[in-house]
Amino acid sequence: MQTNTDFSTLDITNVAATWLEAHLVSIAGAFAVLVFGWLIAKVLSRWADRVLQNSPRFDPTVADFLSSIIKYGLYALVIATVLAQFGVQTTSILAVIGSMGLAIGLALQGTLSNVASGVMILTQRPFRVGEAIHAGSIKGVVQEIGLFTTELKQFDGLYVQVPNTELWNQPIINFNRHPIRRFELLVGIGYNDSMDKARDELLALAAADERVLSDPEPIAFVNSLDESSVGIGLRIWCQTGDYAELSWDLTERVKAKFDEAGITIPFPQREVTTRAGA
The missing domain is CATH 1.10.287.1260 (Helix Hairpins)
Structure with missing residues (x-):
């Protein structure tokens, strides 16, 4: 053995x-x-x-x-x-x-689609961390960009996690990418009020605010002839960071300035004619 x-x-x-x-x-x-x-x-x-x-x-x-x-x-x-x-x-x-x-x-088709979308987002950079975006029904400030999902803080303070595919497959509006942006204010005046005076008052308000850029220069124009009013528009440019507060301030000042100048902002009106029965 x-x-x-x-x-x-x-x-x-x-x-x-x-x-x-x-x-x-x-x-x-x-x-x-x-x-x-x-x-x-x-x-x-x-x-x-x-x-x-x-x-x-x-x-x-x-x-x-x-x-x-x-x-x-x-x-x-x-x-x-x-x-x-x-x-x-x-x-x-x-x-x-x-x-x-x-x-x-x-x-893992869905997961790999998110990875591919994440790579495209991180490579093409339609948005970066800290920028405010609007994509579909999603609005908020980007907190983190990952390969699978993107985390955002909504404007109301809520947290939202979005699969990258949902962001990449639709148009993305980036509110912070360009340093300046345009603000347009439309206000209606009465048909009996002076359009020239209304335009002058709007341009004076724009010139008095240092946040309004001189290049491109502000313009005021007649925008529309509506049923009860004449639409007057003011178009200005400002720094992106000033946009929100400037839009609020100008809207308030236009109402106060028009009241002071005697320019009416009419309510919708409709003329009704009644006929006596035969």
């Missing part, structure tokens, strides 16, 4: 020694490829990460995501090259991995 065990051990040892002798060159080559390939992959991945992080076109979240893909892709290439040294058919392995990736992609 002991002799059989010795012979079995001896046979295994001989087979192992024979196999090592036959594949010594391949093992050495595979080890060299593994060591040097791993070092090269690490150097390249660090270089790619540094380039992406320093690029103004990429958000830090996108830079981390892309650098991770590059890093693990290089490592996968090194492992495939090592397996090829032993005669392993990597094409079949890649086919299996591809099939698994397709199945996972179909199962």
Whole structure:
């Protein structure tokens, strides 16, 4: 019994020694490829990460995501090259991995759509953290942009988390992207009031407020002829940060100024004629 065990051990040892002798060159080559390939992959991945992080076109979240893909892709290439040294058919392995990736992609289609939308948002930058936006039914200030969702603080102070797909697939209005914006005020005056006087009063109000920009210069115009009034418009430009308070102040001052100047802001009126029955 002991002799059989010795012979079995001896046979295994001989087979192992024979196999090592036959594949010594391949093992050495595979080890060299593994060591040097791993070092090269690490150097390249660090270089790619540094380039992406320093690029103004990429958000830090996108830079981390892309650098991770590059890093693990290089490592996968090194492992495939090592397996090829032993005669392993990597094409079949890649086919299996591809099939698994397709199945996972179909199962996580919605999630991957959010990731793709997140990458596009972070790359194209239709909005940034701290900017106020309006997209569909969503209005608020952007708090955080992630790969899956974007967090906003609504103007009423409520927190909202929006899937990136819902933001990317519709028009996005960014209230803070440009440094200046236009404000237009429309007010109705009576048909018996002077249009020239109303325009002059509006321009005087605009000129008296230092928040109103002189370039582009303010303009006042007749906007419409309505049933009960003549629509007079004032169009001005201001710094984006001054827009809200300036619009409130001017609206209030126009009412007070028109009252002082005797310019009426009429209520809707309708003339009704009754005829006596025959």
